[in-house]
Amino acid sequence: MSPQSDKQSINVKINGNSVSQKDNGKRSVFETNDLNLWYSDTHALKGIDLSFNENEVTAIIGPSGCGKSTYIKTLNRMVELVPGVRTTGEIKFKGKNILDKDFQVEALRTQVGMVFQKANPFPKSIYDNVAYGPRIHGIRNKKVLDEIVEKSLQGASLWDEVKDRLKDNAFGLSGGQQQRLCIARCLAIEPDVILMDEPTSALDPKSTLRIEELVQELQKDYSIIMVTHNMQQAARISNKTAFFLNGEVVEFEETDKLFTNPSDSRTEDYISGRFG
Numbered sequence: 531m532s533p534q535s536d537k538q539s540i541n542v543k544i545n546g547n548s549v550s551q552k553d554n555g556k557r558s559v560f561e562t563n564d565l566n567l568w569y570s571d572t573h574a575l576k577g578i579d580l581s582f583n584e585n586e587v588t589a590i591i592g593p594s595g596c597g598k599s600t601y602i603k604t605l606n607r608m609v610e611l612v613p614g615v616r617t618t619g620e621i622k623f624k625g626k627n628i629l630d631k632d633f634q635v636e637a638l639r640t641q642v643g644m645v646f647q648k649a650n651p652f653p654k655s656i657y658d659n660v661a662y663g664p665r666i667h668g669i670r671n672k673k674v675l676d677e678i679v680e681k682s683l684q685g686a687s688l689w690d691e692v693k694d695r696l697k698d699n700a701f702g703l704s705g706g707q708q709q710r711l712c713i714a715r716c717l718a719i720e721p722d723v724i725l726m727d728e729p730t731s732a733l734d735p736k737s738t739l740r741i742e743e744l745v746q747e748l749q750k751d752y753s754i755i756m757v758t759h760n761m762q763q764a765a766r767i768s769n770k771t772a773f774f775l776n777g778e779v780v781e782f783e784e785t786d787k788l789f790t791n792p793s794d795s796r797t798e799d800y801i802s803g804r805f806g
C-alpha cells in the first residue's frame with residue numbers, strides 16, 4: 531500500500547486488539563512529503579512520504595544501503611553536514627517545514643534528540659555528560675542541574691546503577707550503560723522526538739533487552755523513530771514499521787500487519803529472509 535493511504539485508515543491497538551479506525555486521535559509530529567536526497571550523483575532517498583505520530587514508536591527497516599540512516603538524519607538536518615548533499619521536498623516538524631531557509635536549526639536540535647549506533651559519551655563524568663545540554667542552554671543553578679541529572683538518569687533507567695558515582699568518568703561504564711547514558715543525555719534537553727539509529731546493534735542480548743524495555747517506557751512521553759536491522763526488535767517494540775528498499779518506502783503499516791500480512795510481495799520476501 532502507499533504510505534499516504536495509511537493516513538486515511540489506521541489500525542490502532544486497543545486492549546491488545548488491533549482495530550481499524552479512521553483516525554487514532556494522535557497528532558503527527560513529523561511528516562515528510564516527496565522527500566528526495568542526493569549525495570552528489572547518488573539518489574539516496576526517492577519521494578519519501580511518511581508521517582509519525584506522537585507517543586508512538588516507529589521502526590524503519592530494510593537491507594543495507596537502502597537509505598534508513600540517511601532518512602533519519604534528514605529529520606534533524608544532520609545529513610547536511612555531508613558535503614554535496616541536496617534535498618528536495620518537505621519535512622514538517624510540528625507543522626513547520628524544517629527545510630525552509632529561515633528555519634532555526636538550533637531550535638530543532640533542542641526538540642529532536644538522537645541516539646547513535648555506538649554509544650558516544652563525552653570524555654567527562656557521568657554527571658557532566660547529562661548536564662551538558664542544559665548547561666549549553668544556560669542553566670547554571672546547581673540544584674536545578676542536580677534535579678535534571680537525576681530525572682534524566684531515572685528516565686533512562688540508569689540512576690540506581692550510577693547514583694553513587696556520578697563524578698566517575700563515563701568511559702568506566704559498560705557498553706549498555708553508556709548507551710543508556712546517551713539516552714539520559716538526550717532526555718536532559720526534554721526533546722519531543724528521539725531518533726535512534728540502530729541503538730542496540732553494538733550491544734549484547736541482555737543490554738539490548740534493557741534498551742528495548744526502556745524504549746517502550748519512553749514511548750509514554752516521547753515519539754520515537756528507530757532504525758533497526760533487527761526485524762524481531764521492530765516487531766517487539768514498534769507501533770508502526772516502514773520498510774525501505776533502494777531509497778523508497780515500499781510499505782508503511784501497523785507493525786502487526788506488516789509482519790503478519792504485508793501488502794507488498796517485496797516486504798514479504800524481506801521479512802521472510804529471501805533477501806537482505
Ligand SMILES: Nc1ncnc2c1ncn2[C@@H]1O[C@H](COP(=O)(O)OP(=O)(O)OP(=O)(O)O)[C@@H](O)[C@H]1O
Binds near residue numbers: 572574592594597599
Ligand atoms: N556520506 C555519504 N556520501 C555518499 N554516499 C552516501 C553517504 N552516506 C550514504 N551514502 C549512500 O546512500 C545510500 C544510502 O545509505 P544509508 O547509509 O542511508 O543506508 P542504510 O540503509 O542506513 O544502510 P546500513 O543499514 O548499511 O547502515 C547508499 O547508497 C550509500 O552508499
